[in-house]
Amino acid sequence: MAQKRTHFFIPEELLAEMDKVAGKGKRNTLVVEILDHEIKRRRLMQILGDETPIWKDEDHPELKDGAYAWVRELRDHSDKKRSEKLGDWLEPRK
Numbered sequence: 541m542a543q544k545r546t547h548f549f550i551p552e553e554l555l556a557e558m559d560k561v562a563g564k565g566k567r568n569t570l571v572v573e574i575l576d577h578e579i580k581r582r583r584l585m586q587i588l589g590d591e592t593p594i595w596k597d598e599d600h601p602e603l604k605d606g607a608y609a610w611v612r613e614l615r616d617h618s619d620k621k622r623s624e625k626l627g628d629w630l631e632p633r634k
Contacts (some may be wrong), residue, residue: 550558555567562570587594597603603610 558567558570
């Protein structure tokens with residue numbers, strides 16, 4: 541990621557706390573990490589606060605019969621594959 545220099549003012553008390561947490565040589569890393577986290581959090585809050593639905597049924601045809609049916613299909617497929625590979629090896633002995 542390209543970087544660009546910027547300047548901003550920080551209260552001395554906060555700067556001292558930053559140095560305790562990150563160390564004097566690691567201020568930039570800490571600030572970038574915190575900004576990245578906070579920007580992602582704020583974007584998520586904007587998305588969650590928007591009235592426009594994110595989910596569109598036409599984008600998920602696999603769920604047309606409901607989530608339960610889709611999960612059941614996945615599990616059945618997994619069980620079938622397991623049986624094909626392992627046969628009756630996992631079946632309890634009689």
